Amino acid sequence: MPTALITGASAGIGAEFARQLADRGADLVLVARSEDALQALAAELGARHGVTVEVLVADLAVEQDVDRVARRIADTGRPIDVLVNNAGFGLPLHFADNDVADEVRHLRVLVEAPMRLMHAALGVMRGRGGRIINVASSAGFISRSTYSACKAWIIGFSRWANDEYASDGVTVTALCPGFVHTTFHARMGLAAGEEGVPSFMWLDAPYVARQGLRAAARGRSVVIPSLRYKAMIAGSRLVPRSLTTRIARRGRM
Structure with a gap:
């Protein structure tokens, strides 16, 4: 059976990836900061699907923790076939008002950690094959602060890597959802409705994870779940960047 390692697996999209991969028979390595939530999910999936579930507690803003996860990925005796880089968090959009230490931590979790884990994964996947799914965002197509x-x-990196390592049997897919019903916003201290986002703009985590897995199986470098977000992103390229920046000041993706 294949083995999948998922970061940010304790809730939201990460937990949905774990559920859907376990349903397909994959063994799992679940990575997050919350041990209790990981153990509960591991027990649930192990009992329901009969798969092996390993728990790895790590904060991907901490260099030593990233090193531990990278070493697990690079372990050729227990190879990882699927890597899902899902861990992340958001900050208020006013960069100049944010604590710069928070911004550095944000950069480490959203960019440095996925880059280092992809490097470890490619070291063992090249030649034997594998799939890497990077949970990005529709926000990556517009201007919205450091997020x-x-x-x-x-x-951008996923697009390049998918082409570069296709001949090695490795696919790299950037999953770019819009607003998703998860605990993401609650962790930022925002209650339901505070984002000012209409209900039709929200997606469900199971749908998003399913779209990511399907795109990875097809070897696609970028996938934008739902036609409405595809249309919005295509339309954003036709209007001035200053306008999309003003509109994007509301909410998180």
Whole structure:
């Protein structure tokens, strides 16, 4: 059976990836900061699907923790076949008002950690095959402070890596959802409705994870779940960047 390692697996999109991969028979390595949530999910999936579930507690803003996860990925005796870089968090959009230490931590989790884990994965996947799914965001196509910039990097790197390593049997896919019903916003201290985002703009985590897995199986470098977000992103290229920046000041993706 294949083995999948998922970061940010304790809730939201990460937990949905774990559920859907376990349903397909994959063994799992679940990575997140919350041990209790990981153990509960591991017990649930192990009992329901009969798969092996390993728990790895790590904070991907901490260099030593990233090293531990990278070493697990690079372990050729227990190879990882699927890597899902999903861990992340958001900050208020007013960059100049944010604590710069928070911004550095944000950059480490959204860019540095996925880059280092992809490097470890490619070291063992090249020649034997594998799939890497990077959870980016539709925000990566517009200008929205450092969150948007981080996601744009993930999208661009995934596009290049998918072409570069296709001949080695490795696919790299950037999954770019819009607003998704998860605990993401609650962790930022925002209650339901505070984002000012209409209900039709929200997606469900199971749908998003399913779209990511399907795109990875097809070898696609970028996938934008739902026609409405595809249309919005296509339309954003036709209007001035200053206008999309003003509109994007509301909410998170």
